Amino acid sequence: xxxxxxxxxxxxxxxxxxxxxxxxxxxxFNGLFWYQQHAGEAPTFLSYNVLDGLEEKxxxxxxxxxxKGYSYLLLKELQMKDSASYLCAVRLSNxxxxxxxxxxxxxxxx
Amino acid sequence: xxVVSQHPSRVIxxxxxxxxxxxxxxxxxxxTMFWYRxxxxxxxxxxxTSNEGSKATYEQGVEKxxxxxNHASLTLSTLTVTSAHPEDSSFxxxxxxxxxxxxxxxxxxxxxSGTRLTVV
Numbered sequence: 001x002x003x004x005x006x007x008x009x010x011x012x013x014x015x016x017x018x019x020x021x022x023x024x025x026x027x028x029f030n031g032l033f034w035y036q037q038h039a040g041e042a043p044t045f046l047s048y049n050v051l052d053g054l055e056e057k058x059x060x061x062x063x064x065x066x067x068k069g070y071s072y073l074l075l076k077e078l079q080m081k082d083s084a085s086y087l088c089a090v091r092l093s094n095x096x097x098x099x100x101x102x103x104x105x106x107x108x109x110x
Numbered sequence: 111x112x113v114v115s116q117h118p119s120r121v122i123x124x125x126x127x128x129x130x131x132x133x134x135x136x137x138x139x140x141x142t143m144f145w146y147r148x149x150x151x152x153x154x155x156x157x158x159t160s161n162e163g164s165k166a167t168y169e170q171g172v173e174k175x176x177x178x179x180n181h182a183s184l185t186l187s188t189l190t191v192t193s194a195h196p197e198d199s200s201f202x203x204x205x206x207x208x209x210x211x212x213x214x215x216x217x218x219x220x221x222x223s224g225t226r227l228t229v230v
Contacts, residue, residue: 033217042116042203042221043154087153096142096207098219100153 002026004101006088011107012078020073020086020104028093034062034073035087037103043087046073075106083108112138114206116222123194123229131189131225133204138220140206143187145179148201148224160187194229201226 003025012018024032031050035043049055049064049071061074075082088101113136123129133143142161146154158174160166160181168174176198178190187206191198204222 031217033219040201040224040226042224044221045217045219048217095159096218097144097156097159098205099156102153103151105151 002090002092002099004088004090004099006086006101006104008102009105009107011109014078014080014108014110016078018075018078018106020075020088020106022071022073022088022101024069024071024088024090024101026090026092026099029066029090030093030096031091032062032064032071033089033091033098034060034071035089037085037087039085046086078108080108080110082106112206112208112220114140114204114220114222116204116225118225119223120226121228123227125195125229126193128190128192129194129227131191131202131204131227133187133189133206133222135185135206135220138206138208139184140187140208140220141184142207143179143181144205144207144219145177145187145189146203146205148203154203157189191227194227196229199227199229 006022034046037043047062054063059076064071085103085105087103089098115134145157148154157172158166158168160179162181162184166179181187203224206220208218
């Protein structure tokens with residue numbers, strides 16, 4: 001089976017920074033995705049990493065280390081609307097399947 | 111940008127009946143469609159993968175006779191939950207993949223808005 005681990009819950013204050021870690025052990029690797037999902041809605045694409053390093057996109061950044069099987073999503077200048085579940089997903093190989101972690105629920109407090 | 115229309119968004123059905131969920135890619139051709147289910151506060155579990163014009167490939171433990179998938183065209187895939195039972199109540203989401211991963215800002219995957227199925 002595929003193992004993709006991320007913390008269950010995190011809480012942070014508005015305006016602060018939160019880092020969500022994801023570790024993976026999978027049968028293949030062809031890129032890692034981060035998605036945001038609000039309750040009862042479909043996931044929204046945030047970032048994609050396939051090479052080692054940091055990808056920055058506005059308030060959100062994502063980092064990947066393939067040798068360590070590790071990624072993180074960094075959310076800066078937190079806003080109340082950032083309260084959501086954040087899903088780490090690994091594309092397994094050339095069959096393009098995505099294997100998802102259980103998601104991290106982030107709660108932003110005023 | 112790429113859009114996948116999924117409907118219905120919510121459906122309540124009686125136990126023993128069948129429910130059909132549709133996903134349409136509105137402005138691109140979806141060569142592959144993935145179907146997921148999600149239980150409350152859990153992640154997305156892949157149920158099956160369908161390619162246009164061929165039989166769906168089901169993940170281990172998913173009953174193919176219960177969850178019928180049809181991908182008759184490059185813009186439409188359907189999931190039919192047959193003889194639904196209360197344990198089938200869940201959130202079902204489709205995800206369409208374009209032919210080339212870099213064709214859109216989502217790196218090739220576009221999710222539908224999901225269907226909340228409640229079986230009573």
